[in-house]
Amino acid sequence: MSSTMPVIFKVPLLLLAAYSNFITFTPPNPRTAPDEQSKYATAKWIVRQVRPPWVRALEKTITQSFIIFEVATILAMHAPPSLAERVLPMLAWRPASSALGVRITPTFLFGALLCAIGGLIRILCYRALGRHFTFELSLRKDHKLVTDGPYAVVRHPSYTALIMVTVGTLLCLTGSGSWLSESGILSTLVGRLLVVAWAAEVAWIPIVMILRVGTEDEILRKEFKDEWEAWSKRTPYKLIPGLV
Template identity: 40%
Template sequence: IISCLLGVIEAVAVLAGSDLCPPSVRHWLIILLVHSHQPPSQAITQVGMLSPAFLFGTCLTIAGAMLRRHCYNVLGRFFTFELSIRDDHKLVTSGPYSIVRHPSYSACLLMQTGQMLFWLDRNSWLVTCSGLLPADEYAMTRVLWAARAFMLSVGYVWILRVNHEDAMLEKSFGKEWREWAKKVPYRLIPGVY
C-alpha cells in the first residue's frame, strides 16, 4: 500500500512539475505536495525533470510487477504469501519457473531495485519535496546511502527465504524437485544465481 501511495504521489508530482498541468491545478498540487526547504515552485519543477535513473527505475518496477502477476497466474491456487505446502500440492515447473526456480522473488527484487532508483533519486518527490529528508547536503547524502543499504539488506532476506523454500520443496517433492533443480539451476537471476 505504501509503495502504491508513494508511486501515485510521485506521478502527481511529476505531472505538477510539467507544462501539461494547468496553472490553477499546479498551484493546489504545490500546496498539497511540497514541504521542502527550497522554494515550492523550484522544488516541484525539479521533480518534473525526469532523470535516466528515475525512468530506468520506473521501467524495472513495472517489469517486476508484471512478472510477479504472471507468477501468480502460473501458480494459481498454489500461490501463498507464506511458505507452505498444501496437501494436494504440485511442483510448478512451467512458464517463468522453467527459467529460474523463484521468479516471483526475482520480480520482487526487480521492483525493489526500481523503487530504490526512483524513490531515492535526487529529483524524486520523496527527496525534493516531501520535507522528510534533511536540507543539509551532507546529511541528505548519508540518509540516502543508509536507505539504499537498508533496501539492499531487504534483498538479502529474499535470498534467505529462497534457500529455505528450496529445502522445503526438496523435502516435499524429492526426486521430482532435484530433477527440476538440475534443469533449472538458477534460483533468481538466469546465469548468475
C-alpha cells in the same frame, strides 16, 4: 535523452510502478492454515517470519502516497498558473519553485523498467502456481511441484521479480529528480525519519527472500525427491539465469 524528455511522460511510468508494487505485495491467495506450514516449522525465524498484514498495508500505503504526491506535483506543474500557485506550495517543504526539479533521469527510467518487468514476472508466477502461491512458507494439501512457465527458467522467479520491483521502486522514488529528493521533505526531521524507516522496510524484504531460497529448496527436495532432482538439473539457477 532523458534530460530533454517532458516530465509529463513520468506520470504513466509512476503509475506503472504503483501497479507493479500493488501486484507484488498483495497476496493472490488467503493465508495458509498452520498445518500447511508445519514442514517449515524448524526453519530459522528470520526465514519463516512474514510481515504482519498491517505492516504490509502500511508500507504499501506509504509507497503509493509518495507516487501520488509526485504525480500531483507533475500535473500541477502543467496546470494553469493560478491553480499551480495554490497547489504546489502544499506539495513542497521548500519554495514551490523546487517542484521544477522533479524530472526524468536515467536512474528513474531504469527503476521503472525493473518495476515493469518484475511486475510482469510476478503475475506470470501467480498464474503458474495458482492456489499454491502463498506469502507464507507452506506446502498446500495435494501440493504439486510446478516446473513450467517462469519456473522453467529459474527455480525462484517470484523472488527475482520481487527484488526487481523493490530495487526499481527505490530507484524511482528516492533518486535525484524524484519528489522525495526535490520537495524538501528530507530537510525535515520527521520527513527523514519517515523516509529512512520506509526505505529500510522496503530494502529488508528482498534480504528475507534471498535467505528463504535455500530453505525452500531443501523442503521441496525432501518432499518431491526425484522429481525435484530432475527439475534442479534442468533448471540449475535459483534467481538469475546464468549467474545465481
